[in-house]
Amino acid sequence: QITLKESGPTLVKPTQTLTLTCTFSGFSFSSTGVGVGWIRQPPGKALEWLAVIYWDNDKRYSPSLKNRLTITKDTSKNQVVLTITNMDPVDTATYYCAHTYKSGWYGVDSWGPGTLVTVSS
Amino acid sequence: IQLTQSPSFLSASVGDRVTITCRASQGISSYLAWYQQRPGKAPKLLIYAASTLQSGVPSRFSGSGSGTEFTLTISSLQPEDFATYYCQQLNSHPLTFGGGTKVEIK
Numbered sequence: 001q002i003t004l005k006e007s008g009p010t011l012v013k014p015t016q017t018l019t020l021t022c023t024f025s026g027f028s029f030s031s032t033g034v035g036v037g038w039i040r041q042p043p044g045k046a047l048e049w050l051a052v053i054y055w056d057n058d059k060r061y062s063p064s065l066k067n068r069l070t071i072t073k074d075t076s077k078n079q080v081v082l083t084i085t086n087m088d089p090v091d092t093a094t095y096y097c098a099h100t101y102k103s104g105w106y107g108v109d110s111w112g113p114g115t116l117v118t119v120s121s
Numbered sequence: 122i123q124l125t126q127s128p129s130f131l132s133a134s135v136g137d138r139v140t141i142t143c144r145a146s147q148g149i150s151s152y153l154a155w156y157q158q159r160p161g162k163a164p165k166l167l168i169y170a171a172s173t174l175q176s177g178v179p180s181r182f183s184g185s186g187s188g189t190e191f192t193l194t195i196s197s198l199q200p201e202d203f204a205t206y207y208c209q210q211l212n213s214h215p216l217t218f219g220g221g222t223k224v225e226i227k
Binding site for chain 1: 152154156158162163164165166168169170175207209211212214215216217218219220221
């Protein structure tokens with residue numbers, strides 16, 4: 001059974017850097033094709049894909065946020081970390097991490113419960 | 122690749138047949154997934170590869186299409202199906218989502 005859980009601050013100030021950690025179980029980056037992505041959802045709005053990292057360390061970012069995003073993985077800890085620099089109130093959202101595959105064929109099949117991050121001074 | 126869902130809002134009754142459309146701005150073969158999101162919850166994968174039902178998902182859900190036009194059909198709407206539905210293309214990065222379709226009780 002795959003489980004994921006997001007952790008990090010619930011409140012950050014404008015211009016600060018947000019660091020979110022996704023801790024997972026039930027799969028490993030040792031498995032070919034595995035990926036962990038980050039998706040966010042502002043209150044009352046649609047889902048937005050942010051970034052993904054795959055088992056081979058291939059990293060892909062949303063073009064609209066690419067300059068502000070960094071995704072890394074720690075295979076030994078079963079964790080993926082997303083950092084977003086220069087946070088702004090428009091970045092207030094629920095942030096989800098999720099399990100997927102590089103092939104894209106199988107969708108995003110497991111999601112964490114999400115963590116709400118508020119950006120405010 | 123942009124995904125356009127229609128309608129954005131849908132009012133229906135229990136037992137109704139419901140169809141949601143997702144159009145891609147360019148061809149994505151069958152690399153399309155559908156998700157259900159209930160209020161305050163994470164999205165749940167319903168269908169992948171445009172028409173393959175995820176394990177554990179009721180058979181009243183079905184998906185079809187390829188290329189640029191896709192549909193999600195709920196054959197007989199149940200009370201627990203009132204939620205927001207999203208499509209997502211996984212053909213090429215960035216892996217974009219549609220704007221969502223909210224299904225509410227009539």
